[in-house]
Each structure stands twice: as C-alpha cells, then as structure tokens.
Amino acid sequence: MEFRLPGAVAADGALQLGPEERRSPLALLPLPGAPRGFYGREAELAALGAALGTGAAGAGGAVALATGPAGVGRTALALEWVHRYGGGFPDGVLFVDLGGDGDRPDRELADVLAEFLAALGTDPADLPPTPAARAALYRRATAGRRLLVVVDNAGASEQVRPLLPAGAGSAALVTSGRRLRGLVAAESARPVPLAGLGPEESAALLSRVLGPARVAAEPEAVRALADLCDGLPLALRIVAAGIAADPGRGLAAVAGHLRDEQRRLVRLAAEEISVTGALRISHGQLPPTAARLLCALGLHPGRTVDPYTAGALADLEHRDAVRALEQLAAAQLVTATGAGQYVLHDLVRRYARRLAAGTGRVEQRAARARLADQYLYAGLAAAQCAEPGSRPCCEPPASSRRPRAVPGFGTAEEALQWFGAHRETLAEVTATADPDRAWRLVLVQWPLILRRVRDGWVPQLRLALEAAVESGHPDGEGRVRALLGRVLVVGRRLHEAAACLAPAVELAARAGDQVGRAVALVNLAAVHTELAEHAAAGAGLDRALEVALAAGHPPAVVLARRHLAGHHLAAGRPRQALDHALHGLALSVGEGPDPRRVLLNAAAGEALSGLGRHPEARERFGAALTEAERIGRDESTADVLRALARAEDAAGRARSAAAHRRRADLLSPP
Structure with a gap:
C-alpha cells in the first residue's frame, strides 16, 4: 500500500x-x-x-x-x-x-x-x-x-x-x-x-534577530560569527540574542570575544562545547536575577520547570521568577511550551549544572530543600483538590519552609494531571531529599497511586518506607505501609502485602491514628480474602468498621462498608451485603461523580438480585452505570455491565444479559 x-x-x-x-x-x-x-x-x-x-x-x-x-x-x-x-x-x-x-x-x-x-x-x-x-x-x-x-x-x-x-x-x-x-x-x-548553516543562511538567521541594516553594516563580523559558531543555529541564536540585548555593542566586538574561546574548543573536537562557549557569553549578558536563576536551574533534576519550581530553587518571589524565565526565554536559553512551562535544552542544562556546581554545598542543600518543600506543599494542595474532604496524608516537617507561591487547582482532573506530569521529577527530588521529606513526597501522591495502582509504584513506596523508618515517624511508616500494601495486593504479591500491612495496624494504633488503623485493617482483610482466609477477612472488616465509626470519619466508614458488602456477597449473604451497601450509599453523597458510589450501587444490585428483587436490582445497576459513565472509565462501566448481565441471567432475561455482555466486551475486552 x-x-x-x-x-x-x-x-x-x-x-x-x-x-x-x-x-x-x-x-x-x-x-x-x-x-x-x-x-x-x-x-x-x-x-x-x-x-x-x-x-x-x-x-x-x-x-x-x-x-x-x-x-x-x-x-x-x-x-x-x-x-x-x-x-x-x-x-x-x-x-x-x-x-x-x-x-x-x-x-x-x-x-x-x-x-x-x-x-x-x-x-x-x-x-x-x-x-x-x-x-x-x-x-x-x-x-x-x-x-x-x-x-x-x-x-x-x-x-x-x-x-x-x-x-x-x-x-x-x-x-x-x-x-x-x-x-x-x-x-x-x-x-x-544536517550540517551547519552556510555563511548566507547564517547571515540571514542573524538578520532575522538583529535586523538587516545592522547585519549589512558589518559583513566581515557576520562571516566571522558564522565561522566561530560552526554554523550551529543554537549558537548563532544565543549570540544574536546577546547582541540584541546590548544595542551599543558591535558585532565585531562580539566576534573578537568569541574567537579565542572557539579556537580552543575546536581543538578539543567537541562540537557541543562550542555551544557552551556561546552560552557563557549569553549568561554574562543576562540581567542579574535571570543569571542567578540559570545557575539555580542546574540543581533541578528535570527538563521542565515552571515559575513555582524556578522561584523555589532561586528563592525568588513568584512574579520575579516569571520575569526571569521570560528573560531566559528571550535569550533562547529556555523554551516556552505553554501553560507557564519551560524546557531547558540539554546543552543549556549541562551549562547550568556546571554553574551550580560552582556554588557552595550549603547553598546547594538549601536550594534542594526549598525545591522539595515546593513539591510537598503543591502536592498537598493537589491531593486535597483531587480528593475533596479527605484528610491530609501528612503534615510538612517542622524544618520545612512554606513556599512563596504554590499552583492552584480548579478541578480534580487538573490536580491528577499535575501529579502525572511531575511524577518523574518528584521521584528525582525524593531521591536527593532528606528522609523527613522523602517519605512525605511519595505519600502525597496517593490520589494518583490509587488510580494508577498497577503503574510501578512499589520501588518509590519502599523508598518512602525506609525513609519513614529512618526519620523515626511511626505514623508515617504506618500510612506508607497501608498504601504500599494496597499496591502489593493489586499486584497479586499477597505474602509481601501481608508482611507489609500487619505492622501497619499496630503502628496506627500506637500513633492514635484511628482512621489509618481502619484503612490498614481493610487492606489487610483484602489480603486475607485473596488468600481464601475468609474468616480472618470478615473479622478484620468488622473491626475496621468499628474503628471507623468510633473515629467518626465517613470516608473510612464507607470504605469498610463497601468491602463488607463484597465480603458478604461472596459468602452468599445478600441481605447483609445489601445492608452495608445502602448504609455506605447514605454516606456517599456529593455533587461530583464518585467511584465509591459505582461500587456500592453495583453491590446493592447484586444483593437485590440474590434476594430475587429483580426490578430493584435493575434500578441500582442503572444508578451504578450512570455514575460510571460520568466518571468516564470504560473498565468500570464494563464491570457494572457484566454484573448486570449476571443479574439478568438470574432473572431469566437471557437476551438482555447477552446485550449487556456484548456492550461490556466492546468497552473493555475480557
């Protein structure tokens, strides 16, 4: 073709x-x-x-x-x-x-x-x-x-x-x-x-930045600049930006400044270093704040920065960080990608790292701590937006400093997108952070972790667990264990999950964290269920519900009741399952779509089907489908459709059941 x-x-x-x-x-x-x-x-x-x-x-x-x-x-x-x-x-x-x-x-x-x-x-x-x-x-x-x-x-x-x-x-x-x-x-x-630009193309590129008249006035200097830059567009643009920023400086003077540097670097046969020489010229012509920021960006582990992270690294007010980034963009040292994001070219990053390496170790440690605090406070704000009404997963450490500014999040989707976009950088920041910050930087990502639970979180969570233990935070250790255990359960690493979760229950109890204790009990019960230890699972879920009710924490109560509904359904006790599902739904009220209501309505539908109350079961499955479609996850919708198909089979409606299965298979192939 x-x-x-x-x-x-x-x-x-x-x-x-x-x-x-x-x-x-x-x-x-x-x-x-x-x-x-x-x-x-x-x-x-x-x-x-x-x-x-x-x-x-x-x-x-x-x-x-x-x-x-x-x-x-x-x-x-x-x-x-x-x-x-x-x-x-x-x-x-x-x-x-x-x-x-x-x-x-x-x-x-x-x-x-x-x-x-x-x-x-x-x-x-x-x-x-x-x-x-x-x-x-x-x-x-x-x-x-x-x-x-x-x-x-x-x-x-x-x-x-x-x-x-x-x-x-x-x-x-x-x-x-x-x-x-x-x-x-x-x-x-x-x-x-691609080779370097020829003399005419180099002159034309300079002319687009400096104007035809200025280039025509010094043709010999233009040819010298093209030769000294090896016709590399990056070097030519950086030089042109520096000349444009200083109208009183002649092209010949710039060429003279570059000449010795370029000859030395050409002898080293490292074409990238010729660009580094041009970068050094451009850096020297930057306003002081922008020059300071370029140096600080050498400590950033990622390629993409925004005014918040830039301000944290250089200890700048937000408006000053915005202005400095714009100046770096004008000098072609960073590239704006939209929505306030800037990307550093690899060669610029190398140069910035060399600048940063020349600063004192105390200053480097302080900048990295500010960056970690920036991500921690922003992560806490994002988690609160992604899960409205949830309690903070942790408090910032006493040694932290509140950032000058943190990004705002309008919707849960925006918050989750922020977590996804910064996941790689957060991992790099965590790796260089002190233990007191490291476990918090991982734990704060829990809304994304729970939604993308199969997405390779175990190494980060194990690092967080080690950091929590090292920093002497039993409450933090318990919360990390609860989250890590959940990820291990989904990954079918059941014995590892049991070993991880068992201490979490006791740690939360000692810390007085009753909500964390309830969550750990639910997660441990999930392990018992997968290991076919149903009596232990039921006892753990009953205890989790007692603890959550005593703590007066509705989300934890809903979590326990949702799992109890599933436990009783599996044990052939639809009446008890229906009771837990309906009590959970009574607490799961809200305007936005909620995955918990999908699961609770589906559990109520299965329980009603088991009781032979088929019209009521269809109503509950209909509510679950509506909620799942509002959330927009095809897999969840398919799960509800398959449960509905089983209920329709039980009601003797084979044609309807087959239609639901076909639709489920189209959304999420089995």
Whole structure:
C-alpha cells in the first residue's frame, strides 16, 4: 500500500504543499511549539517531505531520520516540519524525547509505550506489565491508523523500533545525533543529514534577530560569527540574542570575544562545547536575577520547570521568577511550551549544572530543600483538590519552609494531571531529599497511586518506607505501609502485602491514628480474602468498621462498608451485603461523580438480585452505570455491565444479559 500526504510530489521527489494544506497537527501528547526564528533548511524540509510522503515497504509506514551534531537544529527542523505538515495525519501526532543525546538517563521503553498507549485511548489499568507485551498492544492500537510518530533524540535503533506505528498510512520522524544504521537497514529509514548553516543562511538567521541594516553594516563580523559558531543555529541564536540585548555593542566586538574561546574548543573536537562557549557569553549578558536563576536551574533534576519550581530553587518571589524565565526565554536559553512551562535544552542544562556546581554545598542543600518543600506543599494542595474532604496524608516537617507561591487547582482532573506530569521529577527530588521529606513526597501522591495502582509504584513506596523508618515517624511508616500494601495486593504479591500491612495496624494504633488503623485493617482483610482466609477477612472488616465509626470519619466508614458488602456477597449473604451497601450509599453523597458510589450501587444490585428483587436490582445497576459513565472509565462501566448481565441471567432475561455482555466486551475486552 502506498501512502501519500496531501499535495503534489515534484519530479525530484520533494513534497510540495500549498498554504491551505499546512494545517495545525492534532497533538495526542504535549508537542513543543514551532521553533521561533526558524530560517532556511528548505532543502532538508523538502527531503523530509519526500521521505515521509511515500510509505515504506513492509507492514509499517515511512520513516525519516534527521541526523547531525549537537546544536545543529535537528529538533527544530523536525518540529518545523510537524507544525507545517503534521495536519496531513488525521489521527494525530505522538511526540517523545528519548534523551539519547543528553546527560539525563534515556527514557524507559515501557514508560514511553505506556504514554503512547494512554494517548491512544488505553486505560492505564489495562497496560501489560512487560515492554514486549506493551509493544505488541501498541502495534495493534496503531494498525489501520494514520499517525505521525515523532521520536526526538534517539540514542540507538533498538529504542526506536518498538515505537514505529504499524499502520501503512502512518509515518515516523526520528532525530538523532547518531547515524542509526540499523534503523536504515532494517526499517528502510531515509536519512536526512544536517550540517551547519552556510555563511548566507547564517547571515540571514542573524538578520532575522538583529535586523538587516545592522547585519549589512558589518559583513566581515557576520562571516566571522558564522565561522566561530560552526554554523550551529543554537549558537548563532544565543549570540544574536546577546547582541540584541546590548544595542551599543558591535558585532565585531562580539566576534573578537568569541574567537579565542572557539579556537580552543575546536581543538578539543567537541562540537557541543562550542555551544557552551556561546552560552557563557549569553549568561554574562543576562540581567542579574535571570543569571542567578540559570545557575539555580542546574540543581533541578528535570527538563521542565515552571515559575513555582524556578522561584523555589532561586528563592525568588513568584512574579520575579516569571520575569526571569521570560528573560531566559528571550535569550533562547529556555523554551516556552505553554501553560507557564519551560524546557531547558540539554546543552543549556549541562551549562547550568556546571554553574551550580560552582556554588557552595550549603547553598546547594538549601536550594534542594526549598525545591522539595515546593513539591510537598503543591502536592498537598493537589491531593486535597483531587480528593475533596479527605484528610491530609501528612503534615510538612517542622524544618520545612512554606513556599512563596504554590499552583492552584480548579478541578480534580487538573490536580491528577499535575501529579502525572511531575511524577518523574518528584521521584528525582525524593531521591536527593532528606528522609523527613522523602517519605512525605511519595505519600502525597496517593490520589494518583490509587488510580494508577498497577503503574510501578512499589520501588518509590519502599523508598518512602525506609525513609519513614529512618526519620523515626511511626505514623508515617504506618500510612506508607497501608498504601504500599494496597499496591502489593493489586499486584497479586499477597505474602509481601501481608508482611507489609500487619505492622501497619499496630503502628496506627500506637500513633492514635484511628482512621489509618481502619484503612490498614481493610487492606489487610483484602489480603486475607485473596488468600481464601475468609474468616480472618470478615473479622478484620468488622473491626475496621468499628474503628471507623468510633473515629467518626465517613470516608473510612464507607470504605469498610463497601468491602463488607463484597465480603458478604461472596459468602452468599445478600441481605447483609445489601445492608452495608445502602448504609455506605447514605454516606456517599456529593455533587461530583464518585467511584465509591459505582461500587456500592453495583453491590446493592447484586444483593437485590440474590434476594430475587429483580426490578430493584435493575434500578441500582442503572444508578451504578450512570455514575460510571460520568466518571468516564470504560473498565468500570464494563464491570457494572457484566454484573448486570449476571443479574439478568438470574432473572431469566437471557437476551438482555447477552446485550449487556456484548456492550461490556466492546468497552473493555475480557
């Protein structure tokens, strides 16, 4: 099957698109903006169009590979092409930065596949555990679609192959500082090599920033700048930004300043260091606050920063952090991605880290503590928004300092998105935090952990448990054990879960945390249930309900009653199950959709069916379906439909039961 983008293909194979065909791409994952000040590269853009305009042989589509040295503008070229022509892929664009050319660890394939599958509509709870299984599911999910997959900064061919879409109408655009000959040989990838800009293109790029008159006035200096920067667009833009910030400084003076630095670095044959030399010039021309912030950003473990984290690192007021980030963006040292987020180019991060390494250790520790406090207070605010009415999972440590500003969250979805977006950075911050902060930084993510319980949280939670023990917080240890135990139960690591949860009950009791004790009892009962120790499970749930009622904590009471309803249903006691489900529903009132009401209504429906009260059972299942559909999780809706199908079978309505099962299988295949 041959696939062509809209537009014509010239005799030389270059893709030609009209202005009306250059529509914005549909980004299925956050896509960086089109590069500002992009100039030239028309031949390379045409080569990408020719490579991506015709499907490659085999099951998949075309693959283009943009290669070249660091700082040459591979990512900018790819993004320019995507923003011009990505709209030709009606099913959207998937983007990932693998980090293969940076100093940060490469992205894990399993994590990337999880993000891609989620963007394509797969529920995280349905993700297979192994990379191979996720890759197989990804191939099935992309078959028959017309997608553009952009893989930026790939370090090796084997990183890219599992990410190539299966549809013949799809295409992949890969960038790398390496030639990736395996991708060329095995996947028919068409290389599009990038070299430094020539003198005329370099002059044109400088002219776009500085204006034609200023460039025309010093042609020799312009040629010298192009030569000293090796024609690297990143270096040229940084130099131009510095010149633009100082109108009284001549181009020849800047070229003279660069000359000695560039010669030394060229002899070292490290093209990235020539960019570092330019960065040093740009850093020296920044306003003092922005220069201080650039240094502080070297202590940030992630690539993406916002005014809150930037302000914490540099100890700035929020408005000053916003202004300093804007100044860094104007100097091309960070890139704005929208919604107040900024990304540091890998080379800039390297330079910032060198700056930060030159500061005192006391100052570095203080900055990292402020960053940890920023994430902790923001996480507490996000958890409260994600679970309104819940008690805080912990209090900040006595040594913490309240941040100058924390982000606001309008909805539970916004709060959960914040947790998801910052998960990787939170893990990095936790790894360098003191134990008193570390366990709290993990525990505060509990709303996301419970929703994505199969998403690899065990290592982080074990780290939190060690930190809580080391810092001497038995209440914190108990809460972490309760959460870790829940994750282990879902992962079917039952004996580990039992060993983890048993001490949690006693720890919560000693700390006077009756709510935590009730939760630990419920989680431990879940382990007993899975191990077929039903008497122990029932006794534990009865005790959990007593403790929750005595504590006067409705959410804990609802939790205990929900599990008791399920326990009695499994034991063939529908009347007792109905009693617990109805009492739980009476406490689960609220305006927003609530997963607890889905489970309680479904349990009430099953109990009523078991009592032969079929019309009432249908009403309860209908309420559960309405709630599940409001939440928008297909798996939950499918579970209710399957329970309803069983109830309809019991009522002798086989046709209705079959219809419900068919709908359930469409939503969530068994």
